Amino acid sequence: MPRAVTKFAALTVPLLAACATALAGPPDAAPACDLPGELELEVTKVIDGDTFLVADGRRVRLSGALAPAAPAGTTAETWLPAVQAKRHLAALVEGRTVVLATGGDVKTDRWGRLLAQVYVGGLSPKPRRQLPDPARHQENDGGATSQSLRAPPAAKADEFEAAGAAAPQSAPMTLADPGQVPTSSPDGGMRQWVQGEMLAAGHARAYALPGRTACLAALTAREQVARDARQGLWQHAAYAVLDAGNPSEILRHRAELVLVQGRVMSVTERGRRLYIDFGPRWQDDFTVVVPPRVLRAADQSEASDADNERPASVPDAGNGRTGATESKSQPSDPTASRRESGISRSSLRSLAGHYVRVRGWIDYRNGPSIELATPEQVELAE
Numbered sequence: 340m341p342r343a344v345t346k347f348a349a350l351t352v353p354l355l356a357a358c359a360t361a362l363a364g365p366p367d368a369a370p371a372c373d374l375p376g377e378l379e380l381e382v383t384k385v386i387d388g389d390t391f392l393v394a395d396g397r398r399v400r401l402s403g404a405l406a407p408a409a410p411a412g413t414t415a416e417t418w419l420p421a422v423q424a425k426r427h428l429a430a431l432v433e434g435r436t437v438v439l440a441t442g443g444d445v446k447t448d449r450w451g452r453l454l455a456q457v458y459v460g461g462l463s464p465k466p467r468r469q470l471p472d473p474a475r476h477q478e479n480d481g482g483a484t485s486q487s488l489r490a491p492p493a494a495k496a497d498e499f500e501a502a503g504a505a506a507p508q509s510a511p512m513t514l515a516d517p518g519q520v521p522t523s524s525p526d527g528g529m530r531q532w533v534q535g536e537m538l539a540a541g542h543a544r545a546y547a548l549p550g551r552t553a554c555l556a557a558l559t560a561r562e563q564v565a566r567d568a569r570q571g572l573w574q575h576a577a578y579a580v581l582d583a584g585n586p587s588e589i590l591r592h593r594a595e596l597v598l599v600q601g602r603v604m605s606v607t608e609r610g611r612r613l614y615i616d617f618g619p620r621w622q623d624d625f626t627v628v629v630p631p632r633v634l635r636a637a638d639q640s641e642a643s644d645a646d647n648e649r650p651a652s653v654p655d656a657g658n659g660r661t662g663a664t665e666s667k668s669q670p671s672d673p674t675a676s677r678r679e680s681g682i683s684r685s686s687l688r689s690l691a692g693h694y695v696r697v698r699g700w701i702d703y704r705n706g707p708s709i710e711l712a713t714p715e716q717v718e719l720a721e
Contacts, residue, residue, distance in 0.1 A: 370561075371532055372403075372554030374456050376438035385433050387415060388424025388542060390452065399439065400452040401428075402551055403558045404534040404543035405596055407572050420572040424542035431533050435459055438530065442553050454551060460530040538562040541571020544578070546596055546698060549632065552713040559698070559718065580696065583617040583625045589707040599625060599709065600696040600720050606688050613687055615717075621705060627697050627717065628710040629687060637684040637714055682714035694721035 380393040388406025391399055406428070407420035415421045439455035446454050534554075537543040538561035545558035565571055572578045581589050583601025604624075605616045611631040618624025629637075696718045699709035711717070 370557040371535060372456050372557045374440035374442065374553065376440050376458060378439040378441070378453075378455075379436055380439065381436045382432045382434065385425055385429040388421060388428055388537070391428065391432060398450075398452040399437075399457065400448060400454050401534050401537065401543070402442075402454040402456055403545060403547065403554060404537050405546050406537070406543045407578070410577070420542075420575055420578075423571060424537070427540055427542045428533070428537060431531070431536055432457065432459060437533070442551075446551075456554065457533040458530040459533060534558060535561045539564045541565030541568075541573050544572070544596060544598075544698075547712045547716055549712045552715070555713060555715045559715075583697075586618070586623060586625050586707050589625055589701060590703065593701045593703060593707070596698070596700055598696055598698050600694070601625070602694045603690045603692065606691050608688070613684070615687070615690055623706045626704070626706060626708045627699075628704065628708055629714070630710055633711050633714060634684055637682060637687060682717070687714060687717070690717070693719060696720040 380395075380399070382391050382399075383394055384392040386392060386398065387408075389401040389404060393399060406424040407418065409415045409418035409421050415425070436459075438458040438460075439453065440458070441453065441455045448454060534543070535557070538545060538558060543562075545555065545562045547555045566573045580598040580600055581592065583589075583599050589597070589599060601617045603615055604618055607614050607616070611634070613629035613634060614621065615627040615629065616624060617626065697709055698716050699711065702708050702710065709716070
């Protein structure tokens with residue numbers, strides 16, 4: 340096996356192992372997102388498949404798990420995947436006290452919704468913290484938080500703009516009994532990870548955003564459990580994985596969260612960005628764009644791997660690697676380097692010829708494209 344491919348395989352084995360583990364058993368056998376809880380709140384009402392109200396009237400959004408939204412021409416009450424998702428979330432959290440893990444300071448989207456990983460059970464004896472006023476976050480609408488949420492607002496509003504109400508249904512779907520909810524938990528029964536349960540049951544899709552990339556490998560592993568079993572939304576053609584070789588079909592899903600898979604034709608680095616092309620005409624074919632911030636995180640991962648392999652007696656000397664100067668800059672998210680580790684810049688460069696799956700929101704930039712928030716949005720699919 341060529342050295343580049345060997346190195347790539349070694350660096351991506353942990354990510355693929357997460358998916359393999361997910362296939363081996365029930366949801367609790369898949370990797371979990373075990374973040375420390377920060378807030379404890381009572382859920383009073385479920386609004387839709389990924390949003391609920393808490394006792395003080397504020398809204399919470401499931402971070403990293405996007406539930407189905409009704410296509411144009413239909414309503415949330417008649418679109419079966421959306422109905423199923425809402426009922427499943429209600430069975431998990433409605434009327435119960437949940438633990439929220441925001442990954443640090445409490446963060447909100449531009450509508451003031453709290454963004455968090457959500458857990459049921461495992462409550463802390465510590466007193467509850469007073470939630471900050473979301474209006475204070477609204478004042479920073481031009482800051483990092485609002486920038487990190489640019490795609491989903493448009494995508495949520497136009498989630499199925501192209502798919503439409505007439506999208507064919509590949510298999511009959513029936514409403515699940517809301518009482519039949521998995522009771523597995525990631526930490527031996529002490530608490531239940533809500534996003535993991537929604538994904539493993541097929542009622543949401545995993546995603547990442549800049550600054551909101553925590554636990555993506557665990558999220559995608561749970562999603563794959565449902566996708567491979569064709570459960571929930573994965574029974575519906577509107578959510579089918581798209582072919583990277585069909586750019587016109589991909590463009591029909593502009594501003595939507597999708598999964599695209601195909602064989603990488605070439606990887607080039609132009610300016611401060613890396614371009615992963617899936618066809619001979621980059622002006623028209625599907626492309627994955629790796630922005631500078633993600634490349635810096637990939638450089639940090641590579642530098643960390645090198646430090647781990649270097650004997651303690653050897654001093655840390657510059658290696659002249661491309662992008663080494665940039666890698667000194669820290670990401671805006673203080674935990675980004677930990678969350679986005681695992682795939683280095685050299686691994687991304689070695690993707691040419693490999694069959695991969697990519698997730699993200701479709702944009703138009705010389706053809707359909709997805710801009711990465713983390714290297715973990717790219718998975719080997721061969």
